Amino acid sequence: MSYSTALSHGVSILLYIHSLAEENCTNFLSTKMISEQLNIPVPTTVKVIRNLNNAKLTIAKEGAKGGILLARPLSEITLLDVFLAVEPGKALFKLHTDVTLQGKEVDEVKQRIADSLEAAELAMQNQLKEVRLTDLLA
Template identity: 40%
Template sequence: MSYSTAFSQALSIVVYTAVKIEEGYTDYVSARQLSENMEMPNPTVVKILQSLNRFGLITTKEGARGGIRLAKAPEEITVLDVFSAIELDRPLFKFSLPSTLKDEKSQLVGDNIEQVLSQAESDMKSRLAATKISDLF
């Protein structure tokens, strides 16, 4: 079972950006500001921003007053969108039956385990899809 910490970091970055812009604090949030305020190394922030940008969740502007902002309203971005930008299609659970277990009962148990884990991941993604960024603040 493994998703990267980059997902929770990306979620924090997206919410922070949405709040700062909604409050009228700024039009764009700089990577440096994100790094300092989120207590993340700048290379980590840059890598996350690249993923969010590639997925169309943020836009960037270069220059002294540049930085990032959300590409859509917070009501239009789901937590699943952020998750997908970071984790892509990586599965949550990796399960395989040991090759030594080839009997019918073992195969049935393996199929049942795979089904439960698959349903758990599906349920999680449904919940993430039902939650908008705006719901988080």
């Protein structure tokens, strides 16, 4: 099982914006600057920021003095919030169901696998929900 690096990129971007705000830099930050400072390719940065904006974790402003700001305090954002923002609508596990075997036993095994993976996904979500981004700074 492997996820994209979008979660770590999203967390990095939010922490970076927060750190600059802590230094009394209340200007909107450009995507280009964020990309350069965090060493994340610009297209990836744009995609992650778009997802963060869609999830209302950041605010984007167009134009010459435009850029990105946090939409709410870092203490109100959990790892689950970021995960759901950057991996929208993606299931944690993809289940292989295209098998030629058929029958009640096969269906029961497939259902037990699906139930186990669903329980694992729920446990992961519950864990991510417990971690606020400010916890990562402590």
